[in-house]
Amino acid sequence: MNETELNEMLDLLVAPAPPPSLRSGLVAALPEPRRKVLGVPRRWVLAGGAAALCAAVGAALDISPVQAEFYGAMDTAQGPIYVETIRLVDPPAANLKWWFLGSAFSFGGTPTALHGSGDMHNRFTRTFVGYRYMLDQTGAGEYRVSFSPLDEATVKKGMGPFKFNGQVVAPPPLPDPSIVQIGEPFQVTLYQNGGERIYDRIVVSWTAPKWSTRRAQPAATLRLAGPQVYVNGELALTKADAGSGPVVWVHLPGQGRYLAALDAQHNPLFVEGGHVNGNVMEFQSGGTQFRIVCNQPITPGGDRPLYIYHQQSFEALLDPANPLSQRTMLGNAGPASLHVQ
Amino acid sequence: MERTPAAILRYFDEHHTPLFRFAWHLTGSVADAEDIVQECFLALLRPDCAFNPSRTELRTYLFGAVRNQALKRFARSAAAVESQGPPTPERECLAAELQQIVQRAILRLPEGQREVLVLAHFEQMPLAEIAEILEIEIGAVKSRLQRARATLRELLSAYAPNQERRS
Numbered sequence: 001m002n003e004t005e006l007n008e009m010l011d012l013l014v015a016p017a018p019p020p021s022l023r024s025g026l027v028a029a030l031p032e033p034r035r036k037v038l039g040v041p042r043r044w045v046l047a048g049g050a051a052a053l054c055a056a057v058g059a060a061l062d063i064s065p066v067q068a069e070f071y072g073a074m075d076t077a078q079g080p081i082y083v084e085t086i087r088l089v090d091p092p093a094a095n096l097k098w099w100f101l102g103s104a105f106s107f108g109g110t111p112t113a114l115h116g117s118g119d120m121h122n123r124f125t126r127t128f129v130g131y132r133y134m135l136d137q138t139g140a141g142e143y144r145v146s147f148s149p150l151d152e153a154t155v156k157k158g159m160g161p162f163k164f165n166g167q168v169v170a171p172p173p174l175p176d177p178s179i180v181q182i183g184e185p186f187q188v189t190l191y192q193n194g195g196e197r198i199y200d201r202i203v204v205s206w207t208a209p210k211w212s213t214r215r216a217q218p219a220a221t222l223r224l225a226g227p228q229v230y231v232n233g234e235l236a237l238t239k240a241d242a243g244s245g246p247v248v249w250v251h252l253p254g255q256g257r258y259l260a261a262l263d264a265q266h267n268p269l270f271v272e273g274g275h276v277n278g279n280v281m282e283f284q285s286g287g288t289q290f291r292i293v294c295n296q297p298i299t300p301g302g303d304r305p306l307y308i309y310h311q312q313s314f315e316a317l318l319d320p321a322n323p324l325s326q327r328t329m330l331g332n333a334g335p336a337s338l339h340v341q
Numbered sequence: 342m343e344r345t346p347a348a349i350l351r352y353f354d355e356h357h358t359p360l361f362r363f364a365w366h367l368t369g370s371v372a373d374a375e376d377i378v379q380e381c382f383l384a385l386l387r388p389d390c391a392f393n394p395s396r397t398e399l400r401t402y403l404f405g406a407v408r409n410q411a412l413k414r415f416a417r418s419a420a421a422v423e424s425q426g427p428p429t430p431e432r433e434c435l436a437a438e439l440q441q442i443v444q445r446a447i448l449r450l451p452e453g454q455r456e457v458l459v460l461a462h463f464e465q466m467p468l469a470e471i472a473e474i475l476e477i478e479i480g481a482v483k484s485r486l487q488r489a490r491a492t493l494r495e496l497l498s499a500y501a502p503n504q505e506r507r508s
Contacts (some may be wrong), residue, residue: 001370001494001498001499003490006490006493006494006497007462009443009446009493009497009500010437010443010462010463010493012439012443013366013443013444013447013463014440015361015362015365015366015463016365016371017358018357018358018361018374018375018378019371019375021375022357022375022378022379023350023353023354023357023362025375025379026349026353026379026382026383027350029379030346030349030350030383060381090444151470236395
């Protein structure tokens, strides 16, 4: 190995950026001059005023406390298990003033080690605050839940190809690890100021959230309930639930993944190559035939065309040593996947 | 030099990124690097702070302070590489593996060689400034740097891009 090769290898090692908590931690540790109004810290006065105003308006309008809802599903030996997250504002009336917040969630793992994340995006201050959680099975129907602050890499991953233009800030103190039973909710606070709080209520359950089937789907959403995937006529995969989203994808080992969407949002890489009708969607790409049969309607309405993109570059994202990369996989994805290259 | 909370935050904004990188390279841990850098800036406010602006540049003093804090932590714990969380396909990809291999190789270097390598290669710092931070002669900086690079060439030779063609 010569000097240039050594330098090239050393340059592979890029130190992580300092986390935002570094500065916020320093700020918290520095002595702070206190500003008071009539003997009361000024920020308490401001927070109290805002809370009182929201409470008055909210009481009059009966505002919902729900900011966002999300659930993920995982197949286990006992059947599908669901993790539901509901983002709530307390008091509910304060939801009025937080209309500009964005939300994002993720979920994955294995039946015995689930993990996910939730973040809140303030579009005005361009800040992201969030957490990651791990659910490690400790017994039948019992998990150990632990948390860590959301890092920038996770936020960027969730944003897909879109540019990350903001800053990840540290969340309020996260809960200590604890043991939770299936059906027992736990909470994570994302914002707290005076009597006002934004928090996520998370619950692991054997049943899908009621709201997941009660609500009308957006027109371009594909929902995969109990899907069976046939590739060239052969049954390749069955799942209890594969969630819903504007994009459905099937990964074939060594070939990359095939994405299917009802609305390709003008991405020319997606070409018409199939259709969905009732509980069945069929499409083909490069001579490979796909048929996905579900136990519920995949999308509302009658026969509709599907737009397909064969993303061969997906294979490069997978680690060949990971057993999952050698399997047929089925998933759904958000709108960012409509812009993959 | 001003030593108020507002001034400390100004110094922080100016210097914290290379200090954090240095601390991370020395400890291999984001959490440790974060603690070390925060502690170094907070120490500037303490009455017993040894920094003398007439003798040393603030940046040089801070790099020395980070180094001392890292040494204290090594004395307390031998665990230098922190867990990076649950494995994911992305994390386990080849590039990430190579990064970990390089990081492990750097963490295997003797303390004195690692400090010199990080400041010289990653921070592109002049040898004279490195000598001042570490309180050693320039000649010693050069020899430590040479030894560090020789050790790394040996440790990493199996992963060099042209290794297959040569063997």
